[in-house]
Amino acid sequence: MSQPLLQVSDISKRFGGLRALSGVSLTVAAGEIVGLIGPNGAGKTTLFSTLVGLHRPDSGAIRLNGKDLVGLKPHRIAAAGMVKTFQNVALFLDFSVLDNVLTGGLLHLSVTEARDLARRCLEQVGIAGIADKLARDLSFPERARVEVARALCTQPKVLLLDEAMAALNHVEMDAFIALLRQLRGEGLTLVIVEHHMRAIMSLCDRIVVLNFGQLIATGTPAEVSRDPAVIQAYLGSSAA
Amino acid sequence: MNRSTLLRGLGLAVLLAVAVATPFLLDPRGYAIRVVCLALLFAAMAQCWNIVAGLANQVSLGHAAFFGIGAYTSTLLLIHFGLSPWLGMLVGAVLGGIAAFLISLPTMRLKGHYFALATLAFGEVMRVIANSWSGLTGGPVGISVPFAPPSFAMMQFKETRPYYWLMLAALVVVTLVFVAIRRSKLGYRLRAIKENADAAEVIGVDTTRTKITAAVISGMLTACLGTLYAQFQFFFDPDTVFGVASISVRMAMIAIVGGIGTAAGPILGAFFVIPLEEFANDLFSSRAAGLSQLVFGVLLIGVILIEPRGFMALGSRIRRLFGKGGRP
Known part of the structure; x- marks a missing residue:
């Protein structure tokens, strides 16, 4: 694989005593749909806000097409795509x-x-x-x-959707999933945070799982749904 | 072009024709025409203020700073170098723009009351400087515009009528600038910042730069109006042109009473506030000190209580009452 479109390396973000993100790394290739999941408070929204420049990470690097985005204001990151x-x-x-x-x-x-x-x-x-x-x-x-x-x-080149399907019914969600597939077909790269597993499983090429600000698993939907660490994070230790 | 825009254009043309002809109905040496001149000038000032405050919701209480800079710049250049106030006005506009830029850099990140207080302080600093730097400004004694043979080139006239047309032209120009900005990229961006600054940033609006650009335009135009004021009044002092109550707050109040963020709001506001103030002064100031301000204040509070969004919103409320479906 050539150089990934989006490369996040080891970023951490702390709010006072709370470690919202610790050492998160992930890559997204051009044209991919990546799902970002995790329990409430796992750091998904914080990760998105950090990627677009609303928060500045305490450490780590964010590269889009090889260009370093850390420290840029959100409008500059929007201009970068x-x-x-x-x-x-x-x-x-x-x-x-x-x-x-x-x-x-x-x-x-x-x-x-x-x-x-x-x-x-x-x-x-x-x-x-x-x-x-x-x-x-x-x-x-x-x-x-x-x-x-x-x-x-x-x-944009990369679109980050934070629970855009939250209030949709089944019919609407199917239409929305079709829309996202179509957009990807037109060359857009998508990272989506979603609680609807049906949408995530049917749509994503790859899934990244966050828990307590740390990346605990990454892989295809099938791999991730079998991962013991993921099951434990979602269902508690006795289920694993 | 559809029928309603045609009717609207026609209405505006008639209104403008009436405005141009009005001085012929008033006593050219009388008091009324001077009040109308001031109302036109203050409408234009409130329109300048409206560019930043109305579109981006950055409520400034320091616009007197730019106004005073304009008044002093052209007057001092006229006194010391005999420079035509038209050119002085341009120099004042540049200085007003620079002042707006410099004050915007630290304050534009502030919102709401914090921004209002920071700009208020800036206006006050300018007033104190003008009062204490007597070598330049003449200090608290004030300054007189030297008489020149009346001519357009020196922006001095024997009668009040030319001043009236000057003020009217200024109001038209500033209003056109406001409308053009509102329809432009800058206008969309300013309004987006007012609605949701974070969302605006994320979709690519450089919020700092947008606000500073608007502030510089607003500051430059306000400075130009300061020159007109100086030429009209022939005498002023730091407390009048840099005053919080006399200029800064009044600009804001006029726009708010008329309808903040709308093109017609400052005009309606000025033609309500300025005559009302004169009327209150005329009627009550001889009876008890401060009574006129009290009456003026009570009436203003009444208007704001009835419709906090100003006359423009009141208008659309009345239209809806009669079933003509205007938008709020």
Whole structure:
């Protein structure tokens, strides 16, 4: 395999006395879909926030296409091609859906070009019909999709999705899984945090498991689901 | 172009024509036209303030600093070098922009009250400097704009009417700048910062740079208006042009009363606040000291209590009441 697109080496992050991440290393190849799982409080969201520059790691390196990202502000990392969505969904609530997505497009485009791309992104995500609605009037699943569309509109190389499927029903989730496969087919690389195992198992090429801020397993979905350390982390020691 | 934008354009054209013709209805040497001039000027000032505060929600209470810089720069250049106030205005704009840049560097990371207090302090520092550096500014005694033969080139006129048109032009220009910014990349970014700064950063908005850019534009325009004020009043002192209550807070208040973040808000606000203030002064100041300010304050509090988002929001509330579905 050639040089990985995203290379995370030995990063640690501490909040006061809490070790949120300790020595986490992982690589993501171009075009891969990697699942990031682990019990609540394992450090998944912290890892995402650190990758996009909202937190600065205490040590370690993050490389995208060989370029060191540690210490860069989030907008620089977005310009380099890595964007995340937020676990609680962080839309611009007083913006229309179209303006939300358009704002992402401004990273590389003029307002007019960004508006065109935003319409295409909305269509891609399957919500072109609500383009003129105000973001604050949307349901939670709709908001999550708008946020994905907004992230796509920045034209990223790597997209980090933090529980974007949290509030979806089965039908919606299937559509969303199909969307992510399609995006990957178009060359996007995805890292997803998800609690829906069905989605993770059917979608991911590889799964990385975090527990208490440490990487405890990595492998294909089949390998990881048989891993004793993973079973223990999820179900407790007596089950292993 | 659809019908509603056409009607709107037509309405604005009529409004502008009326505004241009208004001085012919007023006594050119009277008091009313001076009040209207001030209302136009303060509308323009509040519009400048609106660029940063209205779009990005960075509420500054120090804009008097830029205003005073503009007033003193052109006046001092006129006194010492006989420089036309038009050129003085440009120099003042550059200095105002530099001041905005320098104050933004440390304060733009601050939010809400912290930003407001930091800018308030900056304005006060400028006032103290102007008061104590008498060698340059004349100090607390104030400074007079030297009389020149009335001409457009020297921005001095015999009558009040040309000043009126000058103020009106300034208001139109500043409002156009505000509208253009709001529709531009900068405007989207500023509003995104107001909505959610973290999310804006993550999708590629350089929040620091965006806010500083807006602050510099706002500071430059405010400085230009300081020059207009100096030429209109012919005399000023540090406490008037660098004043917290007389300038900084008033700019903010006018925009807030009218409707923060909207283009029409500062204009509505100024034409409510400035005449109201004059009216209160006229009616009550002879009866008891401070009574006029009290009445003025009570009325303002009343307006804010009825609709904290200003007249613009009140307007859309009334439209909805009559079933004409305006957005909040």
